[in-house]
Amino acid sequence: MSTETSRLARLTESLGLDADNEWPSVVRERLISYGLLGVYVFVVWFPIYYILITSFKPTSEVLSLPITFFPHDATIQNYVDIFNNRPFELYTFNSLVVASTTTVIVVTLGTLSGYTFSRYDFLGNKALLLSIIAARMIPPIALIVPFFQIMSQPPLIGGITGSLYDTRIALILTYTFFNLPFAVWIMKNYFDGVPESLDEQAKVDGCSTWEGFVKIILPVAKPGIAATAILAFIFSWNEFVFALVLTSSEQAQTLPIAVSLFVADDFVDWAHLAAGGMIAALPGILFGLFFQRYIVSGLTQGAVKE
Structure with missing residues (x-):
């Protein structure tokens, strides 16, 4: 005692x-x-x-009562079925292409734009930045009809025929439009937290503005870039409404659309819906578990300035 x-x-x-x-x-x-x-x-x-x-439950157990919180007869047949009965590998490929391409474009343009807004006080700097951020505040649902009309018309580029409707390019352009303002805002705030003395030191060392940006500033901005890339990828991967409106064939449809196909007017295939949902949710879960420190660091860095 x-x-x-x-x-x-x-x-x-x-x-x-x-x-x-x-x-x-x-x-x-x-x-x-x-x-x-x-x-x-x-x-x-x-x-x-x-x-x-x-x-992992068979359909009979999913529909039975009482509800079970652990599968009595665990099986991977639901995962096998969704790949055998539907082109789920094509849906997954489409999601990867659309999300990855959108992420590369958004991170590249967002990083360059964020650095420009942070370091250069040009005429209309604040007004342009506010207009970019304001564009992101428009409810996406309000822009469905304009985007559908734009993507359904032939591009105004000589020599190109046909519309962008039902193509991966339509989704990439749309997701870039919605993700880019957010990326500019994140990177601008992040670069505000990076001391300008680093730029001056790079010039003293004989680096041009571009060389100083690439060799000195970008390595320091890795957490912000990582946060921007992760969020842009997740937003693009999970987006459903525009993918539903702007695509109609398996050649362009993404995983969220594929998962929704298990919901019919008079029946919901819960077992296969859950399997498809887990596949669609996996990237977001993994990014959240293993890269959360980059997300937090990237989003909070600009809150403290020197």
């Missing part, structure tokens, strides 16, 4: 607490904190867990 008492006394002293007055409040605060954390984890992760276990 004396040993436990001495341990408690040492712990109390190390934390700077009063054993008689402060311990109850500390314990209470910890219990509340852990309780709220547990509720948050449950709310966030339980839907993902339930979709995961549903994807």
Whole structure:
């Protein structure tokens, strides 16, 4: 008993607490904190867990009552079926091409534009930046009809016939339009947090503006670039409404559209819907688990300026 008492006394002293007055409040605060954390984890992760276990259930078990929270007869047949019965590999390829290409374009233009807005005080700087950000604030649903009409018309480029409707290019251009303002905003704020003395030091070392940007500034801006790339990729990968409106064939449709095909007017194929949903959600889950520090660092760097 004396040993436990001495341990408690040492712990109390190390934390700077009063054993008689402060311990109850500390314990209470910890219990509340852990309780709220547990509720948050449950709310966030339980839907993902339930979709995961549903994807391994046979259809008979999915539709049976009472609901089970662990598959009794686990099977991977649902995953096999969606690739055998539908061109899921083509849908996945389309999503990869569209999301990756959009990410490259958005990161490149967003980084260059963000650096320009951060470092150069040209005429109309603030007005142009605000107009770019304002474009992102327009509800996407309000632009569906204009985008559909634009993509359905032949491009105004000599020698090119046909429209961009039902092509991956239509989705890439659309997603770039919506993601680029966000990328410019992130990178502008990030470069605001990078000391301008680095640019001056690069010039002292004999670097041109471009060389200083590539060799000195870009390596420092890696967290911001990573955050921009991850978010642009996830937004493009998960987008559904424009993919539904601007595509009509398997040659251009992406994974969110493929998953929605398991929902019919009079029936929902829950088992295959869960399997397809897990495949579609996997990149977002992996990015969130393994690259969250880059996302947080990239989004918060501009909050502190020197």
